[in-house]
Amino acid sequence: MTAAITPPRDGFTIQLAVLLGLGLAISVCVGLAAGHDWASPARLLAALTGDRSLDSRLITDWRLPRVLAAALVGALLGFGGCLFQGLFRNPLAEPYLLGSAGGAAVGATVALLVPLGVPQALALPILAFCGAWSATVMVLFIGRVSGVVDAAGLLLAGVAVAAILGALRSFLMLALSDESISLQVVLSWVLGGIQTPGPAGLSVLVILTGACLLLALTTGRGLDLLGLGEDMARSFGLDVKRFIAMTILIGSAVVAVAVAFGGLVAFVGLAAPHLGRNLVGPRHRPLILASALIGAITVVLADAIARAALPPAEIPLGLITAIAGGPFFLFLLARRLRP
Amino acid sequence: MTGLMVHKLTVIRGGRPILDDVSFACPSQGLVGLLGPNGAGKSTLARLLAGQPGAHAGAVRLGGEDVAALPAARRAAMIGYMPQAFTPHWDISPRMLVEMGAARRPDLPGGTVRSAISEAGLGGHADRLWSTLSGGEKARALFAAVTVADPAILVVDEPGASLDIRHRIQLMRRLAERGRTRLVVAVLHDIELATTWCDRLVILDAGRVVADDTADAVARSDTIAQVFGVAFETVEAGGITVARPLCGRD
Numbered sequence: 001m002t003a004a005i006t007p008p009r010d011g012f013t014i015q016l017a018v019l020l021g022l023g024l025a026i027s028v029c030v031g032l033a034a035g036h037d038w039a040s041p042a043r044l045l046a047a048l049t050g051d052r053s054l055d056s057r058l059i060t061d062w063r064l065p066r067v068l069a070a071a072l073v074g075a076l077l078g079f080g081g082c083l084f085q086g087l088f089r090n091p092l093a094e095p096y097l098l099g100s101a102g103g104a105a106v107g108a109t110v111a112l113l114v115p116l117g118v119p120q121a122l123a124l125p126i127l128a129f130c131g132a133w134s135a136t137v138m139v140l141f142i143g144r145v146s147g148v149v150d151a152a153g154l155l156l157a158g159v160a161v162a163a164i165l166g167a168l169r170s171f172l173m174l175a176l177s178d179e180s181i182s183l184q185v186v187l188s189w190v191l192g193g194i195q196t197p198g199p200a201g202l203s204v205l206v207i208l209t210g211a212c213l214l215l216a217l218t219t220g221r222g223l224d225l226l227g228l229g230e231d232m233a234r235s236f237g238l239d240v241k242r243f244i245a246m247t248i249l250i251g252s253a254v255v256a257v258a259v260a261f262g263g264l265v266a267f268v269g270l271a272a273p274h275l276g277r278n279l280v281g282p283r284h285r286p287l288i289l290a291s292a293l294i295g296a297i298t299v300v301l302a303d304a305i306a307r308a309a310l311p312p313a314e315i316p317l318g319l320i321t322a323i324a325g326g327p328f329f330l331f332l333l334a335r336r337l338r339p
Numbered sequence: 340m341t342g343l344m345v346h347k348l349t350v351i352r353g354g355r356p357i358l359d360d361v362s363f364a365c366p367s368q369g370l371v372g373l374l375g376p377n378g379a380g381k382s383t384l385a386r387l388l389a390g391q392p393g394a395h396a397g398a399v400r401l402g403g404e405d406v407a408a409l410p411a412a413r414r415a416a417m418i419g420y421m422p423q424a425f426t427p428h429w430d431i432s433p434r435m436l437v438e439m440g441a442a443r444r445p446d447l448p449g450g451t452v453r454s455a456i457s458e459a460g461l462g463g464h465a466d467r468l469w470s471t472l473s474g475g476e477k478a479r480a481l482f483a484a485v486t487v488a489d490p491a492i493l494v495v496d497e498p499g500a501s502l503d504i505r506h507r508i509q510l511m512r513r514l515a516e517r518g519r520t521r522l523v524v525a526v527l528h529d530i531e532l533a534t535t536w537c538d539r540l541v542i543l544d545a546g547r548v549v550a551d552d553t554a555d556a557v558a559r560s561d562t563i564a565q566v567f568g569v570a571f572e573t574v575e576a577g578g579i580t581v582a583r584p585l586c587g588r589d
Binding site: 010221224225227231234235 | 390412414416420425427439485
C-alpha cells in the first residue's frame, strides 16, 4: 500500500484557481486602501461603485492604475521566473540573480540617458530586451563552456554577469547624466518601483503582459521535456537547440517588459514559481499560470507596503522584495547545498 | 522497413578514438546485444544509434536517411532511447513521465498510458514522486515511457543495471518479445543473459567491432573470452547456446 505517500500535486484545480483569484482580489483591495492615508472598506466600495468625490477619485484615478500595474509587473516577474527555472532546470534560477534583469536595466539606462533620436517609449523596451537577451545568452554560454550545470556554478556565473552589468549601469548613470536628467528618477527606477501609469501606458502594459503570457504558455510542453534532461527531451521529440533559443527570446521579452515598467525587483521570480510548484506540481503550463498569479499578489502587497510604510516617503519596491526574498533564497540555497 | 545501417562510424575524443571505423547492419527485427568491456565505446555507439548529437564521422542510416539529420519529432516517433542514467530535474511522477513519452505519437489510442503503467508493474505507484521511488521502479517507469509510443527501433543502454534478478529476466523477456516484430539494440553487461536472449551480438573492443554474428555463434566462439579476459563455458539449453563465465574460486 502507498497510502502514506501523498500524490504529487498535478495541475490547476478549480479550487486552486478560485483561491488564487480570491487572493489576488483581496490583495488588490489592500493595495487600493493602502497609502499615506488609508481608505476604509466603505470608502473603497463607494469609490469602486462610481462615487466621484475627491477621495474616491484619488482611489480610482491614482491608486487603481498603480495597483493594476503592480499586479501585471508581478505576474511578469512570476512567470518570467518560471520560464528561467524551467530553462535552466534549476529552482534557484531567477532573472534578477542571473543578470538578465541587470542586462535589461543597462539597456533601459542607455535609453533613458542617451539621446538616440528615437522616441524613448520605443527605445526603452527594445534596448531593455536586447540587454536581457545578451545577458541571458552570456550566462548560459559561460555555464556551457565551463561545463558547470549545477546550481551553484550557474548562479556564480550569473552573479558575476550581474555584477559587471550593475557596474556598467552605474558608470553609464554617472557618465551620461547631466542637469537635464534627474538622476533621482533613474535611481529610484533601478531600485525597483512601479510608476503610476497613464491610461495609454496601462493599456500597453496589459497588451504586452498578455502577449508575453501567451508566448510563455507555448513553452510549457517543451519545458516539461527539458526537465527530463537534454537527451531524454530530444528522444521524446524536442528540438532542444531551437527550443532553448526560442525560450531565451521569450524570457528576455518578459524580463524587458517587467524591468521597463517596474525597474529591478528581486526574488519575486524566485519565490513565485517555488510556491507555485507546491500548489500545482512540476508541470509548466499550470505552473506558469500559478506563478503569474502568485507574483501578482506578491508585488501588489509589496507595493502597498512601499507606499504605506513610511509616509510621505515611498520605499523602493525592490528593497522590500529583497528584504523579504533574500532570506527565502538563502533558505532554499542552504537546503539545496546540504548533502 | 529496413533496420539500422552503421557506416564507418568514427568518434575521436581527446585525441583517442572512442569508435574506430565501426560498420555493421541491424535487421529490422530482432534483439541485438552490444557487448564489450568498459570503455569499449558501447554507450557512445548507442547514443549515435538513437540519433543523439555528438561529433562523429560516418553515419547511422535508417531506411537510407541519416538518423542524426531526421527532424526531432519524426525521430522520436521512430526511435526510442533509454540512456544509462536518468535523473529528472523536477520531482515528477511516473505517470507524467509516461504521458510525456506517449505525447510523441499523437495517434496513440486512449488508455495506452494507463496500460503501459500497469504493464510496468507501477499501477499503485503511478502518482508517487520520483524521489520516493526505488531504483528498480525508476528504471521500469523510464522503460514504460520510452516504449509506450511503440517505436520501430528501441535503443537501451544497460537497462538491467538497477534491477533485481527477477525484474532483469522479465525485462530481457520483454526486449526479446519486442524483437519479434521490432528492432531492439541493447547495451548489455551480463554475457549469460545476452547469449540467452539476444538474436544477434555485436562485440566492441577499444572502439572496433570484433564480432558481429548470431548469438549462438558468438557464444561458441573464443572472441568473448579474448575480449573480456575471462574463461567461459557454453551450455546448450533448449536449442540455444549460453555462455557462462567460469569464475570458480580456487
